[in-house]
Amino acid sequence: MKTLEARxxxxEDRESIRxxxxxxxxxxxxxxxxxxxxxxxxxxIMEAGDTHVAGHEKLRAMYDEAMGDLRPLPCVHNHIIEVEGDRARGTCTLELRGVADGTxxxxxxxxxxxxxxLDGGWKFSHRNLILYHMVPLSQGWA
Known part of the structure; x- marks a missing residue:
């Protein structure tokens, strides 16, 4: 059994990651x-579909391009997090609302x-977005 301090x-690590x-x-x-x-x-690293970029400079360029006219409102929940020392893995569900091209x-x-x-705080070392759907609200997702 883990010590009380380890538990x-x-x-604390899980909450910091959330x-x-x-x-x-x-x-x-x-x-x-x-x-x-x-x-x-x-x-x-950030992955989303065919997009795969690594390093701060390339991440900045990707987000600059991706954000453009997009006004997203992402909400994440249902976190599952496994911590092992200074590394961790996890998943979380994404619900996304937004406006793109006025729609x-x-x-x-x-x-x-x-x-x-890193330096006492948690950072993403690899983030992979698996998008199920992104459609106009008027169309619905079903």
Whole structure:
């Protein structure tokens, strides 16, 4: 059985990782690209479909292009997190609302994440977005 200190540390780590994913959503809503990039390790990777970028410079360029006229409102929940020392893996469900080209959009998916503790804080080392659908709200998702 783990020590009480180890169990408390794991709870704190899980909560810090949940907060990291929530901060990502907040930064996306605010279109704060520098803050989004700072949530990744220096060699951090973002994947979404055919997109695969690594490193802060390429992440910044990708988010600059992707955010354009998009006004997303992402919400994440249903976190499953496994912590092993200074590394962790997790998944969380994504519900997405937004506006693209003047049209209300609705989407859903999940993230498959890898995390690394750097300088006492957690960062994304690899984030993979699996998007189930993204359609005009008037069309519906079913």
């Amino acid at each position: 408390i540390q794991e709870i 907060e990291l994913t929530a901060m990502y959503c907040k930064c996306v809503v605010q279109a704060d690209i520098d803050a989004i990039v700072d949530l990744f390790t220096p060699d951090g 209300s959009q609705i989407g859903a998916g999940h993230y498959e994440d890898e995390f690394q503790r």
